[in-house]
Amino acid sequence: MTMAPPNFALDTLATAVLFVDADLRIVHANAAAENLLRASSRTLVGAPLPKFFLDCARVRQVAARVLAESCPHTEHELVFARADNEVSVSLTASPMQSPPGAFAIELRAQDHHHRVEREERQHSLQEANRVLLRNLAHEIKNPLGGIRGAAQLLQRELRDADQREYTEVIIAEADRLQSLMDRLLTPHRLPRVESISIHEVLERVRALLLADSATLHGDSIEVERDYDVSLPQLLADREQLIQVFLNIGRNAMQALAGRDHRRITLRTRAARQVTLARQRHRVALKVQVIDNGPGIPADLRQRIFYPLVSGREDGSGLGLSIAQTYVHQHNGLIDCESTPGRTCFTVLLPFNHPPAGAQ
Numbered sequence: 001m002t003m004a005p006p007n008f009a010l011d012t013l014a015t016a017v018l019f020v021d022a023d024l025r026i027v028h029a030n031a032a033a034e035n036l037l038r039a040s041s042r043t044l045v046g047a048p049l050p051k052f053f054l055d056c057a058r059v060r061q062v063a064a065r066v067l068a069e070s071c072p073h074t075e076h077e078l079v080f081a082r083a084d085n086e087v088s089v090s091l092t093a094s095p096m097q098s099p100p101g102a103f104a105i106e107l108r109a110q111d112h113h114h115r116v117e118r119e120e121r122q123h124s125l126q127e128a129n130r131v132l133l134r135n136l137a138h139e140i141k142n143p144l145g146g147i148r149g150a151a152q153l154l155q156r157e158l159r160d161a162d163q164r165e166y167t168e169v170i171i172a173e174a175d176r177l178q179s180l181m182d183r184l185l186t187p188h189r190l191p192r193v194e195s196i197s198i199h200e201v202l203e204r205v206r207a208l209l210l211a212d213s214a215t216l217h218g219d220s221i222e223v224e225r226d227y228d229v230s231l232p233q234l235l236a237d238r239e240q241l242i243q244v245f246l247n248i249g250r251n252a253m254q255a256l257a258g259r260d261h262r263r264i265t266l267r268t269r270a271a272r273q274v275t276l277a278r279q280r281h282r283v284a285l286k287v288q289v290i291d292n293g294p295g296i297p298a299d300l301r302q303r304i305f306y307p308l309v310s311g312r313e314d315g316s317g318l319g320l321s322i323a324q325t326y327v328h329q330h331n332g333l334i335d336c337e338s339t340p341g342r343t344c345f346t347v348l349l350p351f352n353h354p355p356a357g358a359q
C-alpha cells in the first residue's frame with residue numbers, strides 16, 4: 001500500500017494536507033499546503049515538520065498524543081513561520097495505518113471569524129472593566145482629598161512626635177492612592193492624529209530603553225532594529241504610540257534583568273488582509289517587540305492586559321492596560337505570544353484610518 005493517495009487528487013483539495021513519517025519528516029505536501037505555507041514542495045519534503053513552527057514542542061506533543069490515543073487531534077493557533085511572515089493555523093493530525101507512526105496533517109489558516117469574535121468579546125469585557133475602574137477611581141479620589149486634608153489639620157494639633165507619625169502614614173498612603181487613581185484616570189484623552197513615521201517613534205522608544213537599561217542593568221542591552229523602511233507614514237497620535245511601545249519595551253527589559261545575552265527586537269512589517277475594528281484592510285502596519293527573556297508566567301498570560309494585573313512586586317499592572325487602551329483608540333489590535341526564551345507582542349495599526357472621535 002502506498003503511503004499517500006495519488007498526488008493529483010490531493011492537489012485538487014482546497015485544504016492544505018501534508019503527510020509526515022514517524023520522525024515527523026514531511027513526505028508529501030499538496031498544492032494547497034504549498035500555497036498556505038508559501039513554500040515549494042521541494043523545500044518542505046524531507047524537512048522535519050515541527051521546525052517550521054514557532055512552538056515546535058507543541059507540534060511534537062500533538063503527535064505524541066495522536067500516537068498514544070490513536071485518534072485524530074486538532075490544535076488551534078499554532079504559528080507557522082513562513083519565509084516572509086507568520087501565519088496562525090489550526091492543525092489536525094490523524095494517525096495512518098501504514099506505515100505505522102505516520103500522520104496525515106491538515107492545516108487551516110486560523111478561522112478569521114473565530115478570532116474576530118473572540119477579540120470582540122475580549123474588547124467589550126475590557127471596556128466594561130475599564131468603565132467600572134474609572135468610576136471607582138473617581139469615587140475614591142474625592143473623599144481621599146478630604147481624608148488627606150483632615151489628617152493634615154490633625155497633624156498641626158498634635159504636639160507629640162510619636163502621634164504625628166500616624167498622621168504622616170495617613171498622608172503618605174493617601175498620596176500613594178491618589179497617584180494610583182490619577183494613573184487609572186489618565187489614559188482617556190482622545191488621540192490627536194497626525195502623519196507620523198513609525199520608525200521615528202520606535203527610535204525614540206529605543207533611545208529611552210537604552211537609557212533605562214543602563215540604570216536597570218548597569219550596562220547596556222541589545223535593542224535590535226528590524227525595520228521595513230519602505231513602510232509609509234501613518235495617521236496616529238505620536239505621544240500615545242511612544243507610550244505603547246515604551247510600556248511593552250520596559251516590560252521586556254524588566255523580564256531580561258539578570259540574564260545573559262539580553263536582546264529586544266523592534267520589528268516593523270506590512271500586514272496584508274487584516275480586519276481591525278470590523279474593517280478589512282488590504283494592508284496594515286505590524287509592529288512587534290520581541291524579547292528573549294523567560295516568558296510571561298503561565299498563570300498571568302490570559303490576564304496581562306487587565307488593569308492592576310502584575311507579576312512584579314513593585315508593578316502597578318497598568319502598563320499593558322494603558323497600551324491596549326491606546327491601541328484600541330487607534331482601531332488597532334494588540335496581542336502577545338510567549339514561550340520561555342521568546343515573548344512577542346504584536347501591534348496591528350491601520351495606516352490611514354483616523355481613530356474614532358479624532359478630528
Ligand SMILES: Nc1ncnc2c1ncn2[C@@H]1O[C@H](COP(=O)(O)OP(=O)(O)O)[C@@H](O)[C@H]1O
Pocket residue numbers: 247251252253255291293294295296297300304309310311312314315316317318319320321343
Ligand atoms: N516581555 C515580558 N516578559 C515576561 N513577562 C512580561 C512581559 N511583559 C509583561 N509581562 C508580565 O505582565 C505583567 C503586566 O505588565 P504591565 O501591565 O506592564 O504591569 P507592570 O509592569 O506594572 O507589572 C508584568 O508584571 C509581567 O509579569
Ligand SMILES: [Mg+2]
Pocket residue numbers: 247250251318319320
Ligand atoms: Mg509594565
